[in-house]
Amino acid sequence: MILKVLPVGILSVNCSLLVDEESGQALVVDPGADAHKIIRELEHYQLVGIVATHGHIDHVGQVRTLKERFNAPFYLHPMDRFLINDPIWQGFERQIEANLPCPEPDIELKDKMEIKLGNTTLCIIHTPGHTPGLCCLYEEKSKILIAGDLLFRGGVGRWDLPGGDLNALRNSLRRIFSELEDDVLVICGHYEETTIGQERKFNPYLRQLL
Ligand SMILES: [Zn+2]
Ligand SMILES: [Zn+2]
Structure with a gap:
């Protein structure tokens, strides 16, 4: 499998191909912004799905842009349906140039x-906590975890937004760290990548939460 991570938009969301x-065949995960950049990367492949780690x-x-262009199905956990057209903050959708309304999954x-x-x-x-429907994608052969906003290098997802739940986050992190080995590469929702081992050793939040 080839993995390509494109940081997109002003919040540097990691869009994974x-x-x-x-x-x-290709799958795109978290196409948050910069559709032209994502479309260019997809040129030589057959897009078979669009996945959002969370809403x-x-x-x-x-x-919406990718679905209209490639007609591929959109995957989302049903518990995050309530979020996909919620700007969270006033004017946020314009700031990040979101193409709303987002289609239903x-x-x-x-x-x-x-x-x-x-x-x-x-x-x-399924690893709720940051949102109720947050899902990670795991590819066993290459040992790659696409973690969305569950986990960051040196941090964890925030749990204070609508639908966030600290207890659920704690349980989800416990599960990930008990099921996955240290050499698993983690693509986080934003910023740098990390590994399970790196976070197990150095992440200060995990030490408190696990
Ligand atoms: Zn995010
Ligand atoms: Zn988020």
Whole structure:
């Protein structure tokens, strides 16, 4: 599998492109902004799905543009439906140039569900806390976790926005750190990537939460 991470928009959301080399099938995760940049990267592949790790508009802001262009199904956990057209803050949708309204999901994400891209399998892990429907994507062969805003390098997702829940966040982090090994690469929702091992050792929030 090829992984390409594109930081998009003023909030530097990490939009991930996952490509199965053999079949040329691609999945895009968190197309929050800069649709032209994402479309250019997708030129030589067949886009088979658009996934949002969660419903915050900085992560779903360009789902509509991609869906109209490629006609691929949109995947989202049903518990985050209430967020996809909620600007959270006054004028936020204009600031980040979100193309709203975001379409309703075509396929609902569920814990332990699998998404196939040719010979590549992505496993969905439902990890609520930052939002009720936040899901990670895990690819076992390359040991890559797309974590959305669950976890950051040296930080964790905030739990004070609508639908946020500290207890749920704690349980989700416990689950991720008990199920995944230290050498798993973590693509966070924003900013730098990290590994499970790096965060297990150095993340000050985890020390308090786990
Ligand atoms: Zn978020
Ligand atoms: Zn975010």
